[in-house]
Amino acid sequence: MQRQVTSSVTVIRWPSSRLSEVGKLDDLTTFLVAGAEGGTVAWDVQSRAAQRFHLTYAEVERAILELSLIPLRYRRNGNLIAPADQLRLLKSSVAVIGCGGLGGYVIEETARIGIGKIVVVDFDCFEEHNLNRQPLSTLRTLGTPKVEAAAERVTEINPAVTVVPVREAFSKVNSGAILKDIDVAVDALDTIAARIELAEACDALSIPMVYGTVGGWYGQVATQMPGSRNVCEILKNYPEGEGIEKVAGIPSFGPAVIAGFEAAEVCKILLNRGNLLQDRMLFINLLDMQVEEIAL
Numbered sequence: 001m002q003r004q005v006t007s008s009v010t011v012i013r014w015p016s017s018r019l020s021e022v023g024k025l026d027d028l029t030t031f032l033v034a035g036a037e038g039g040t041v042a043w044d045v046q047s048r049a050a051q052r053f054h055l056t057y058a059e060v061e062r063a064i065l066e067l068s069l070i071p072l073r074y075r076r077n078g079n080l081i082a083p084a085d086q087l088r089l090l091k092s093s094v095a096v097i098g099c100g101g102l103g104g105y106v107i108e109e110t111a112r113i114g115i116g117k118i119v120v121v122d123f124d125c126f127e128e129h130n131l132n133r134q135p136l137s138t139l140r141t142l143g144t145p146k147v148e149a150a151a152e153r154v155t156e157i158n159p160a161v162t163v164v165p166v167r168e169a170f171s172k173v174n175s176g177a178i179l180k181d182i183d184v185a186v187d188a189l190d191t192i193a194a195r196i197e198l199a200e201a202c203d204a205l206s207i208p209m210v211y212g213t214v215g216g217w218y219g220q221v222a223t224q225m226p227g228s229r230n231v232c233e234i235l236k237n238y239p240e241g242e243g244i245e246k247v248a249g250i251p252s253f254g255p256a257v258i259a260g261f262e263a264a265e266v267c268k269i270l271l272n273r274g275n276l277l278q279d280r281m282l283f284i285n286l287l288d289m290q291v292e293e294i295a296l
Contacts, residue, residue, distance in 0.1 A: 027053070028049060028055075029063070031045075032049060032060075032069065033067065033069075035048075035049075039070060040069065040071065041069050041070070041071055042072045043071070046060050046061065057159045057160040058160045061114075062087065062090060062091075065083045065087040065090065068083045069083065070086060071086075071114075074086055081113075081271075089114045089267070089270060090114055090116040090160070091116055092115050092183045092270045093116065093118075093181060094117070094119070094182065094183060094184050094270075095118075095120075095178060095179055095184075095186065096110070096118060096119070096121065096150075096186045097178075097185060097186065097188060097189055098122055098188030098189045098190065099120050099147055099150045100122070100134050100146065100255075101130075101255030101259075102187075102212055102213075102255045102258060102259050102262070103188030104134050104135040104137070104146075104259075105135055105255055105256050106186050106262050107120060107136070107150050107153070107154065108135055109260065111153075111157045112157055113263070113267060114158065115266070116160070118154065118163050118164070119164040119178065120151065120163060120165050121147070121166045121170050121178055122167065123168055124145075125145050126141050126143065126144055126146060127142065132250075133250050133252045133255050134255070136149045136150055136153055137149075147166060147167045148165060148167075150165065170189070170197065170198060171194075171197060172200075172201065175197065175205075176201075176205070179201060179202070183208075184207065184208045184266050184270065185198065185207055185210070186262055186266060187211045187212055187231075187262075188212065192238045195231075196236070199235060200232060203227070203232060206226035208226065208269050210222075210223050210265045210266055211223070211224060212258045212261065214250055214254040214255055215250060215254075216251075217286045217287035218284065218285055218286070218287075219257065219283075219284040220234075220283055220284070221258060221261040221277060221281065222278075222281040222282070223276045224278065230296045233296070234281065234296070257286065261282065261284070265277060280293050280294060280295055280296055281294045
């Protein structure tokens with residue numbers, strides 16, 4: 001793909017093989033620029049462009065961002081995420097391992113921020129006891145596979161995001177296939193053993209991993225970058241068995257808080273910004289409203 005500036009409009013030139021599929025994309029450029037207001041492109045314009053030029057919503061979104069415009073849905077990102085950064089997020093892929101309380105909120109937040117591909121992994125279906133804390137759990141989705149509900153929810157939020165549902169329990173056996181071409185993996189699991197397998201798989205595949213756990217009023221967040229094995233070291237000190245959440249219970253607000261920290265770490269990794277939690281872990285105490293930083 002080449003760019004050519006004509007007057008004040010940047011025209012995107014695509015390879016001839018692509019032009020044969022969708023016609024002249026110069027027309028797409030003109031269509032998007034004409035439909036933009038204040039540097040933003042509304043969903044109605046994006047949707048009509050996809051239909052008119054026989055493109056996916058993601059392809060249209062990419063064209064918008066390459067024109068240094070921004071879809072209107074991202075306007076409140078303000079100066080935090082420029083079009084170039086938004087394009088980087090669109091080109092990124094994240095695996096969310098677990099689609100319950102933590103995973104549901106992480107999926108929601110990464111879809112809303114515009115990460116282009118989200119692989120969602122979970123074997124379970126929703127049960128009634130999930131209703132107190134899992135955002136994808138509703139009376140309508142009871143009995144529904146969690147990954148199916150996740151895919152449906154993301155489509156409602158942001159159709160430019162591709163969701164790959166994997167209805168399997170994460171393990172050493174399938175870790176390579178699940179994490180293939182993934183930029184960041186997010187821990188939203190509920191057992192120590194499964195978390196250790198994820199941390200070890202990410203280390204072996206040189207994939208950054210964001211670790212999070214919640215139980216009762218408390219939660220933990222850390223990031224394992226390739227080669228550090230810090231989450232592996234954290235988890236080896238815990239007894240085998242189910243996570244603390246199965247014993248202490250989980251209130252509705254706990255997963256939302258911890259998932260917010262996890263989603264922030266994901267964005268920082270993808271955009272190469274800020275200070276990651278790679279040499280420290282946060283211990284969040286919502287009962288006393290304290291955050292303790294623990295060196296790793």
